[in-house]
Amino acid sequence: MFLGLNAGGAVLTEEQLIAAEQPSALVKSLEKEGKDPRPDLVAMLKSQRLAVRSKALDALEDMAGNDFGFDPWTDPDKADPGPLLSWEAWLKQPSRAENGGREQDDTRLYSMILTxxxxxxxxxxxxxxxxxxxxxxxxxxxxxxxxxxxxDTERAIRQARFRIQLDEVTPDASLLARKLAGSHRNDIIDALEALRKKPVSTLPVIHEFLDHRDPLVREVAVDVFLQNGEKSAVDHIVPFLERETDENVLQIAFRRASDNEESLPGLEKLLIRHAASESEDLCLAALKSLSEIEKLQTAIDPEQLLKLFRHPEWRIRHQALLYAGKHRIVQPPLDGKLRKARRRSGAALSGPLLRNSCIRAWWKCSGMKTNPCAQRRF
Known part of the structure; x- marks a missing residue:
């Protein structure tokens, strides 16, 4: 049996309601105590105090999923009696506590979301x-x-899903859900940025934008997804990156993964593939990330690596040599060819920065900490 007005006293007073920062939390605590605050809340809709009417309506909406057209800003003495009659009829339904914490009218709630x-x-x-x-x-x-x-219906359903998924993550769940479900690029990007550095529970929402038609949206989604999920996100994002064609999206993925070294091994095959890219920026980003992996399971094809040593872009030659030195690439056909690369490519490895790269790479490959002849060898 639930205590209420018919049990000889008010379960909830106006002062208690106004003092509560979250009326819904107060209502739930009363329900856990076996009390039904609904009659008091409906009675408060007639209060002369606007703050009381507003908070009472907020709490009742959470319980009923409807406001029945009641406007708390209207003077109760001049208000249309229809909404109040609807609330009084609603009181005749079983309370949430009597329903074991569940509403019986889910169909009506889903209909409200759809239409x-x-x-x-x-x-x-x-x-x-x-x-x-x-x-x-x-x-x-x-x-x-x-x-x-x-x-419109599809957007309403997606918005409702995002709203429910983000409820425990941010107090702005309703606003972010509306932006994410919309079609404006800037709104979607703003919402994704607002989810940055949030818990991993945001990943299912962000995941839906990894294959968005707009590459700028994909770029932000990939970045935030990897940052929020770190190592756990890599396995989920690789299938999208394997079919990604936008260079900027791939570069941001490689750079973000480099921030967390544990994430890089999961991208190893993809990095090796793009180390042979015709795009200089993408090739460089892949080489940099490969150079940061502590222990490679797969290496760049030796002949491809020799091509990188002779690449016309000095940054790529430099990074390829650092990669070779980092992983001690000495197996055939590279054994002994690291220093030959300079002779074969002429000016391709010229300059002090490249010369120093060659020296560092050769030292690491040969297992030597110092070598007074290294300068002459290169």
Whole structure:
């Protein structure tokens, strides 16, 4: 049996409600005590104090998933009696506590998400938070079963999913969900940036933008995904990077992975592939990341590495030599060819920076800490 007004006293007073920073939290604590605060909250909709009416409506919306058209800003003596009658009729339904913490009208809440106003959808999402997993399963399944939904309905479903997923991550979940579900590039990028350095629970949301049609969105999504997920994110992102064609997206992925050395081994095969890229910037980014991996499982093809030693761009020659020195690349056909590379390529390895790169690489490959003849060898 639940205590309430009919048990001889108010469960909740106006002073308690105004003092509460989060009315919904206060209501849930009362329900855990076996009390039903709904009659008091509905009565407070008639209060002469605006703050009381507003907070009471917020708490009731969380419980019902609807506001029934009630406007807290209207003077209660002049208000339309219709919304209040709707709230009084709602009181006749079993409380959440009597329902074991679950609403019986989920169908109505899902209908509000599909066809309701922005305010109604937000109310429905808040009401569904207590059964987050079931709500997400329904919304995801609905899209899969009805792939031909119009753009507005699809956007509403995606927004509701993002809203529910982000609820425990940020107080701006509603605003970010609306931006992410929209079609404006800047809004999506702003929302993704707002999720940077947030917990790994944000990864399912960010994951949906890894194959976005706009490369600028993909670039930010990849960056934030790797930063938030670190090593755990690599396995999930590799399939997207393998079919990625935008150089900027790939470069930001390689640079971000380099910030966390544990992430790099998972990208090893992809890095080796792009070390042979015709794009100088992409090739350089891949070589730099490969040079930071402590122990390679696979190495650049020796003949390809010799081509890099002779590359017309000095930065690539320099990084290729550092890569060779880092990993002591001495196996045939590179054995003894590191110093021959300069003679074969003439000016391709000229200059003090390249000469020093050759010296450092040769020292590492030969296992020697010092070599007074190294300068002459190169």
């Amino acid at each position: 309701g106003t922005e305010k109604a959808r937000e109310s429905a999402c808040r009401a569904l938070l207590s059964r987050k997993r079931q709500a997400l399963e329904f919304l995801t399944g609905y899209l899969e079963k009805h792939p031909d939904q119009d753009a």
